[in-house]
Amino acid sequence: MFHSMRSKMILAMLVVTGCAVVLVTAMFYQKSAGMIEEDYVENLYGRLRQMGDALDESLKEIYFLTVQASCDEKILAGTEAYLSEGEEQDLTELAKMLRDYSGRHSEAGCFYLVIPEKQMIVTSLEYPIYHKEISEEKLDEIEKTGTASLTPALIKDPLREQDHILVFVSPVEADNGGICAYVMSCLKERTLYYNYLDNLEGGGTSRAALLDENGRIVSAKRLEHVGMYYPAEQEQGDAGTQKDREGQKSGDGRDMIFVQYRADFSGYSFLLEREKNEVLADLREIRSYLAVILLAVLGCVAVLMVVITKAMYQPLKRLTETMGQVSRGGLECRVELTTKDEIGLLSGEFNDMLDHIEDLIGRLLQEEMLKKDAELEALQYQITPHFMYNTLNSIKYAALLKGEDEIGGLLEDFIELLQASINKKGKFVTVAEEIHFLKNYMNLQRMRYEEEIVVDYQIQQEAYACFLPRLMLQPLVENAILHGLDLRGKRNRIVIGGDVEEGRLKLWVQDYGRGMSQEQIARLLQETHKKEKGLSGIGVANVKERLRLYYGDAGHVTCVSSDAGTKICMYLPAYREQNQYALYGFDMQKEKEQGYDQNGDCG
Amino acid sequence: MGILKYAGRSLRTVTAIMLGLCVISGCARRERAESEEEPYTIGVVTKSRDSEYWMSVCSGMEKAAGDYRVSVRIISPDSESNDKMQKKMIHDLIQQNVDALAISPISSYDAPYLEEAEEEGIRVVAYDTKIMADGIPYIGIDNRKAGEELAADMAGRLSNCGKVGIVAGDLRQTAHSERVEGILSYIEKNTDIEIGFVESGYANLLISDAEISRIFSEHPDIDGIFATSGVTALGIRQYLGESPVLVMTVDAQQDALTAVASGKLAALAAQSGYEIGYETVRFIAENRENDDGILEDRILDADILTKDNIDEWQ
Numbered sequence: 001m002f003h004s005m006r007s008k009m010i011l012a013m014l015v016v017t018g019c020a021v022v023l024v025t026a027m028f029y030q031k032s033a034g035m036i037e038e039d040y041v042e043n044l045y046g047r048l049r050q051m052g053d054a055l056d057e058s059l060k061e062i063y064f065l066t067v068q069a070s071c072d073e074k075i076l077a078g079t080e081a082y083l084s085e086g087e088e089q090d091l092t093e094l095a096k097m098l099r100d101y102s103g104r105h106s107e108a109g110c111f112y113l114v115i116p117e118k119q120m121i122v123t124s125l126e127y128p129i130y131h132k133e134i135s136e137e138k139l140d141e142i143e144k145t146g147t148a149s150l151t152p153a154l155i156k157d158p159l160r161e162q163d164h165i166l167v168f169v170s171p172v173e174a175d176n177g178g179i180c181a182y183v184m185s186c187l188k189e190r191t192l193y194y195n196y197l198d199n200l201e202g203g204g205t206s207r208a209a210l211l212d213e214n215g216r217i218v219s220a221k222r223l224e225h226v227g228m229y230y231p232a233e234q235e236q237g238d239a240g241t242q243k244d245r246e247g248q249k250s251g252d253g254r255d256m257i258f259v260q261y262r263a264d265f266s267g268y269s270f271l272l273e274r275e276k277n278e279v280l281a282d283l284r285e286i287r288s289y290l291a292v293i294l295l296a297v298l299g300c301v302a303v304l305m306v307v308i309t310k311a312m313y314q315p316l317k318r319l320t321e322t323m324g325q326v327s328r329g330g331l332e333c334r335v336e337l338t339t340k341d342e343i344g345l346l347s348g349e350f351n352d353m354l355d356h357i358e359d360l361i362g363r364l365l366q367e368e369m370l371k372k373d374a375e376l377e378a379l380q381y382q383i384t385p386h387f388m389y390n391t392l393n394s395i396k397y398a399a400l401l402k403g404e405d406e407i408g409g410l411l412e413d414f415i416e417l418l419q420a421s422i423n424k425k426g427k428f429v430t431v432a433e434e435i436h437f438l439k440n441y442m443n444l445q446r447m448r449y450e451e452e453i454v455v456d457y458q459i460q461q462e463a464y465a466c467f468l469p470r471l472m473l474q475p476l477v478e479n480a481i482l483h484g485l486d487l488r489g490k491r492n493r494i495v496i497g498g499d500v501e502e503g504r505l506k507l508w509v510q511d512y513g514r515g516m517s518q519e520q521i522a523r524l525l526q527e528t529h530k531k532e533k534g535l536s537g538i539g540v541a542n543v544k545e546r547l548r549l550y551y552g553d554a555g556h557v558t559c560v561s562s563d564a565g566t567k568i569c570m571y572l573p574a575y576r577e578q579n580q581y582a583l584y585g586f587d588m589q590k591e592k593e594q595g596y597d598q599n600g601d602c603g
Numbered sequence: 604m605g606i607l608k609y610a611g612r613s614l615r616t617v618t619a620i621m622l623g624l625c626v627i628s629g630c631a632r633r634e635r636a637e638s639e640e641e642p643y644t645i646g647v648v649t650k651s652r653d654s655e656y657w658m659s660v661c662s663g664m665e666k667a668a669g670d671y672r673v674s675v676r677i678i679s680p681d682s683e684s685n686d687k688m689q690k691k692m693i694h695d696l697i698q699q700n701v702d703a704l705a706i707s708p709i710s711s712y713d714a715p716y717l718e719e720a721e722e723e724g725i726r727v728v729a730y731d732t733k734i735m736a737d738g739i740p741y742i743g744i745d746n747r748k749a750g751e752e753l754a755a756d757m758a759g760r761l762s763n764c765g766k767v768g769i770v771a772g773d774l775r776q777t778a779h780s781e782r783v784e785g786i787l788s789y790i791e792k793n794t795d796i797e798i799g800f801v802e803s804g805y806a807n808l809l810i811s812d813a814e815i816s817r818i819f820s821e822h823p824d825i826d827g828i829f830a831t832s833g834v835t836a837l838g839i840r841q842y843l844g845e846s847p848v849l850v851m852t853v854d855a856q857q858d859a860l861t862a863v864a865s866g867k868l869a870a871l872a873a874q875s876g877y878e879i880g881y882e883t884v885r886f887i888a889e890n891r892e893n894d895d896g897i898l899e900d901r902i903l904d905a906d907i908l909t910k911d912n913i914d915e916w917q
Binding site: 060063064067068070071150151170264265 | 679
């Protein structure tokens with residue numbers, strides 16, 4: 001499935017993009033959740049502090065009124081009067097004074113004046129104005145509360161047993177220092193709940209509570225929790241550890257957020273716990289939204305990658321397809337070049353390589369064809385060589401027997417020439433052998449034309465030992481005789497030369513005849529069709545082509561002509577071993593030449 | 604298989620990077636250090652609750668409490684004369700087991716609560732007004748010196764002659780008695796100024812028109828009046844109207860400062876309630892570990908403000 005470069009690229013990009021997007025999203029979500037939670041807690045803490053401070057102010061004010069009432073001389077006097085005289089009128093007056101204190105603060109539910117000696121309570125209420133026969137336990141509880149009255153105490157209302165009330169108690173001291181009564185301000189627990197906690201809870205899973213300094217619940221939604229230690233499920237516990245004055249504590253096994261604020265004056269704590277899920281509900285919506293965005297981004301990336309990689313991959317695909325066709329034999333196929341990038345460069349190089357291979361194969365084929373032609377011709381000539389040699393030898397010996405030494409000599413020349421031109425053995429001969437063939441040929445030509453043809457051999461001694469393909473000079477001499485010499489005009493001299501310079505063999509044939517026009521020269525060097533006339537049917541163009549095939553650029557033919565005659569030069573490497581050549585196109589040539597230069601040998 | 608192996612390796616690398624980043628982002632979450640320090644509570648009792656001076660004292664205390672990470676429980680009696688109520692409140696604070704008590708006593712000489720506080724191991728500090736008992740440090744202005752400086756200013760204005768009177772608060776409070784002593788001491792030693800009267804006992808600092816009227820009918824030739832509290836001074840000034848009688852006092856509440864700026868009050872020994880409150884809590888907080896050592900008083904500066912220099916002071 002992932003075998004193509006394109007699919008790998010798409011997969012890689014999807015993985016990278018997916019990871020990046022998931023990572024960014026996860027980090028964003030984490031950060032957002034943290035910030036939301038923190039801001040929420042901060043906000044909640046602010047509310048709790050506001051509420052705690054407001055409650056503190058109220059409690060402070062009620063405490064103040066309580067102490068003020070306990071120091072009120074009129075209350076003291078009224079109490080003392082009642083204690084001494086027992087007049088009900090005094091109680092009515094006391095109730096009125098208490099009502100006055102009660103009216104000074106909206107949250108102070110009522111004021112009681114507890115007179116232990118009479119086991120009675122005078123109230124600021126409309127009814128009852130006073131209540132007698134208060135139990136000893138109740139009075140003890142009130143007296144105990146009075147010893148630490150700066151913090152309100154939670155007790156059951158001595159007049160209404162079902163009600164929880166918060167009370168400040170302050171003793172009314174007589175001038176002699178004795179306590180004759182207690183002023184008790186009462187704040188109903190339900191008043192606290194509805195004025196403060198109900199607002200905080202605000203529905204949902206939130207639970208709010210007001211705790212005293214010891215972690216005991218002073219007010220909560222469920223009345224049965226009042227008086228218990230927090231958490232509400234426990235009668236007693238290590239609620240003290242929750243005293244986080246800074247007001248923030250989040251997280252536990254149940255994923256709840258706790259916020260707590262403890263007020264300075266009363267020491268009471270507002271506590272609110274809320275499920276984290278509720279707080280982060282909005283964020284969960286964002287999470288779904290982010291998931292959709294993530295999928296959409298990945299989808300877009302996938303589509304984009306398909307389009308982009310298609311454009312990028314097209315040239316590569318064309319290259320691989322062309323390679324496949326070439327490997328199946330379609331050498332003529334070429335890659336279409338559409339880009340200039342690395343793939344374009346590679347395709348261009350591949351095309352060049354194919355061109356090169358095709359050219360080489362063409363040349364090899366051509367050489368093979370030439371060889372085939374030569375072999376066929378040789379086969380043709382092989383039909384009668386023995387018969388011809390035998391016959392010609394018989395004629396030669398008959399002529400010799402009859403004293404016709406000249407004819408016998410000519411016949412011998414002809415036989416040797418025939419052997420040289422037909423013989424398959426050894427494609428290469430030495431310059432000396434080639435000159436020998438030439439001499440035979442010239443003897444025959446002189447006889448044929450009955451004219452004196454002067455041949456001057458100017459062969460450097462060093463050149464004699466060099467090898468060259470056989471019958472290379474003969475076509476040049478033949479060309480000179482047929483087209484160059486003017487025998488009647490006595491311009492009948494031919495110079496055949498040869499020398500070796502810098503490892504190069506130069507052979508030339510110069511006639512001093514009529515000369516050739518440029519067209520003639522061009523035709524001479526280019527016409528490759530088989531000659532009808534002449535010894536071998538091989539033309540100068542054939543010589544030139546053979547040189548190129550054998551030696552490449554190192555073998556070539558030049559022709560210079562004027563009215564004074566024509567000079568055809570042939571250049572080839574000066575090899576001293578047979579077959580020491582390379583086919584044109586193989587770069588081994590130069591290496592071989594270097595090999596000769598260095599070692600005098602060739603592999 | 605190759606691609607799967609490669610993908611597996613890549614996946615491990617990517618996962619490692621992701622985990623690394625998650626850890627970094629997790630660590631980057633704001634952590635709120637929770638205070639493990641044991642809370643230190645200072646119980647504060649003022650003399651009164653409604654005047655600007657006492658409100659500024661409370662403001663300074665609350666600010667210092669925040670700065671020095673202590674908590675303050677401030678309670679106030681209804682008036683500067685309600686000694687009984689103040690003592691009851693001090694008793695309640697001691698019962699609450701506060702760590703230290705800062706008291707501005709209504710009565711400097713009657714402090715039965717000191718014994719109770721000592722039993723509970725609660726440090727007591729006096730501010731604004733001294734508690735005349737050994738080992739109780741005081742934080743506030745030097746009231747005697749403030750009185751002397753006001754007297755010097757008055758003497759200068761009256762060219763060391765003439766007649767002046769003093770309207771003082773409750774002389775059971777050293778803040779008032781020391782100011783009076785300072786004034787009297789300077790005038791007697793350095794000037795020919797006659798002291799016409801020393802009226803005291805205006806414990807609630809307010810003085811009725813009838814009282815003022817009585818004083819001025821008894822001493823019609825008075826040239827200057829010293830009042831040991833700003834509220835009293837302002838009441839007298841209001842009664843006097845455009846009269847050239849010079850009125851001087853000790854205070855730093857806004858209406859007194861305005862009166863100085865407008866020339867209604869000739870001079871004012873500026874006692875900053877905010878500074879006293881702040882310095883009191885700071886003093887206690889700084890010495891919270893020094894349980895047994897005897898602490899020195901911390902005396903604060905009281906500048907004499909007149910119409911000429913009040914702009915610079917403000």
